[in-house]
Amino acid sequence: MKLTHAEGSGSILKSRFAQGCRFALWALVAFGVVSAYGDVASGFTVDTAIPAGNAIVNSIDGDTVSIRQDLRDTKGEWFYWAFRVKGAAGRTVRFDFRKPDGTNLDIVGVRGPVVSRDGGKTFAYPLDGKATTRGFAYTFAPDENETLFYECHPYVRADWDAFVARHAADAAKGTFVVETLCRSRAAAEVPRVRAGCLKSEPKFRFMFTARHHCSETMASWVFEGIVDAFLADDDLGAWLRANVELMGVPFVDYDGAQAGDQGKNRKPHDHNRDYSEFIYPETKALTEWIGEHAKGRLDAFIDLHCPWIRGEYNEFVYATRKDPKIVPPSAQEDRFSEILEKVQSGTLRYKAANDLPFGQKWNKGVNFAQGWSSVIWACHNVKEPKVCRAMEFPFANANGAVVTPEKCRAFGRDIALALRVLLDGR
Ligand SMILES: [Zn+2]
Known part of the structure; x- marks a missing residue:
């Protein structure tokens, strides 16, 4: 007996065998309607009532779950998903990612799902090398009653709040301040942060932004690492606090990051194609804040992203280089990439040669036909930037190298160090 679910969140659940022992349950949670799908016989349920949850169950048939990402307002396909399984202790369950018509979806990451067995406190890749691009089988331990599966490491407001709490002493010292950028479309307070040289006019100003595309979570850990560098009790931290003010926006698509949206290719255009029209409060507020x-003057503007799920240009760190006609003197950009490759101390193995030149792959003018990106806007509007790029x-x-939050944080510090070397020579 098979339970089917037709068309995503908010649609009507249909059971082929209404009198059967299988059931489905709609649960109302704080941020909307979330569906839970279950099986009385086997006892396990699949739901999305987790931070940034996102999935639609097509069907559960015995120990096989057919599932897909919830595209919501995305134009075309994207690959973010996140769900929870409860009550499957001791079982091996197969998760197949498929469209409603049965077509396979290749939306499992290159190291399999990111899994938490402790309610989201810690995450790991237990199926690295065992998952395929379109599914995985997971054996729940005899005492494992609740497991979270994510396409990538989640990062939501609670993670940011925990980061802010860790820096309470820095806030007291006046080197770290969290303010409100604006209210989001959903009326949430969107945070912005300043760190470093805040009590006097700084010699330099850097701006960092993350989550223009809300499902690109690894960018948030890099963002944390950059801010950490400004507050660290070391030589780099001391130099940054003496010379540089950091301006940062940790969630440009704030609502999407909390809701678990795809974000990329959101209709009518996403946040990083909004710098022509400014339909989102965050993008407008960000440009006004710079002004x-x-x-209107920044020494560096770096917008942090994650690429597609796998393949060339998706399995190494790189910068996307803009049209030489609009970027700062290219020699500075080249130099920054060279320095970054040289000074990096982490294991993400950035290579300057991996940067994507303008005009190659997807990095073409046509890609911005929907509207300017933040970097294109900054290249045209920010005065005297030495570095202006997306990474x-x-x-x-x-x-x-296995990409983890810790390694992304370490790379964030490397970015701050490379900027120091570029500007200060050491
Ligand atoms: Zn992006």
């Missing part, structure tokens, strides 16, 4: 607070951080594999 008012930094008087891409893969989800799971970087030139053979």
